[in-house]
Amino acid sequence: MIKAIIIDDETAMQEVNSQLLSEYFPSIKLVGTANCIKSGIDLIQKENPDLVLLDIELTDGSGFQLLQKLPSYDFKVVFITAFDSYAIKAIKFSAIDYILKPVNEIEFKEAIQRALDLIESKEHTESQFNILMNSFKKELQNKKLVLRTQNSMHIVDISEIHFCKSDNSYTTFYFKDGEKILVSKSLKDYESLLKEYGFFRPHQSYLVNLNHIKKVDKTDHGFIIMKNKKEIPISTRQKKNLIDLLDRL
Known part of the structure; x- marks a missing residue:
């Protein structure tokens, strides 16, 4: 059998x-x-x-x-x-x-x-x-992502994105070299697209690249410290999910 x-x-x-x-x-x-x-x-x-x-x-x-x-x-x-x-x-x-x-x-x-x-x-x-x-x-x-702004079309390496931040129907991409790109699409659109590439949504306003996380503060009002020293909030609901996910890496 x-x-x-x-x-x-x-x-x-x-x-x-x-x-x-x-x-x-x-x-x-x-x-x-x-x-x-x-x-x-x-x-x-x-x-x-x-x-x-x-x-x-x-x-x-x-x-x-x-x-x-x-x-x-x-x-x-x-x-x-x-x-x-x-x-x-x-x-x-x-x-x-x-x-x-x-x-x-x-x-x-x-x-x-x-x-x-x-x-x-x-x-x-x-x-x-x-x-x-x-x-x-x-x-x-080698995966690339095309980000369209009002005046330009940016072709970026997904691996170089540190995190994304939501601003209503806009999303700002932050890169490891300090560059920022603002696009007129919601964070939800990119969450489904980038999930497969090691991205996680710790908070309703943020989507982070797990490969660029330096530290996770697990206290009551915890937060993520990225390798570029930026602090990202973690919602209470997502904190355990993030810790479990990092444990499996």
């Missing part, structure tokens, strides 16, 4: 994939589901699955980051994702299967069958995953 697990932060998607597995692949036994990196790793270590259906965008990071946190693994992976050009590009470079949301039954069956064929042939896919991770890391390192 082939053991499978599903890691997806959407309960509805867990149910859809579970149903499709049961309907088309009776030889596969679903032994558990998880909805984030931490619970996913715990489930993998507990069940030692043969197949993992892994969502790319999880509540506490990405499916790629989950794989990076594992010391080693020999299960086969089928990624599940909404359309995300850079993630799919990384997957395509490595020739690893993926399923697009919303799930198409034919594509689902084809992807799972290819994974089963690899499991049954005991074919090693270590080199594929090395290519996947190298491509993923390269995309993150």
Whole structure:
């Protein structure tokens, strides 16, 4: 019996994939589901699955980051994702299967069958995953963001953004060289865009790059000290989330 697990932060998607597995692949036994990196790793270590259906965008990071946190693994992976050009590009470079949301039954069956064929042939896919991770890391390192102001179009390296500050429907970007760029988009627009690149929203008015945090004050009215010595407030609601996130880095 082939053991499978599903890691997806959407309960509805867990149910859809579970149903499709049961309907088309009776030889596969679903032994558990998880909805984030931490619970996913715990489930993998507990069940030692043969197949993992892994969502790319999880509540506490990405499916790629989950794989990076594992010391080693020999299960086969089928990624599940909404359309995300850079993630799919990384997957395509490595020739690893993926399923697009919303799930198409034919594509689902084809992807799972290819994974089963690899499991049954005991074919090693270590080199594929090395290519996947190298491509993923390269995309993150070189990722650019276009910021449009009234008079200019700025092309910036995401890694050089220290933090963003909200001012109603405007957002100011602060960089490590002291430069500031004001754009006429809300912070919420950039939160969803930058979450995948190590950014966290500790306060309704701020979005910070975790790679540029120097210190976190955990007292009642705590705050973040950035490497450029700027102080960023932390809301009471987000303080524990930030500490937990930093503990997992």
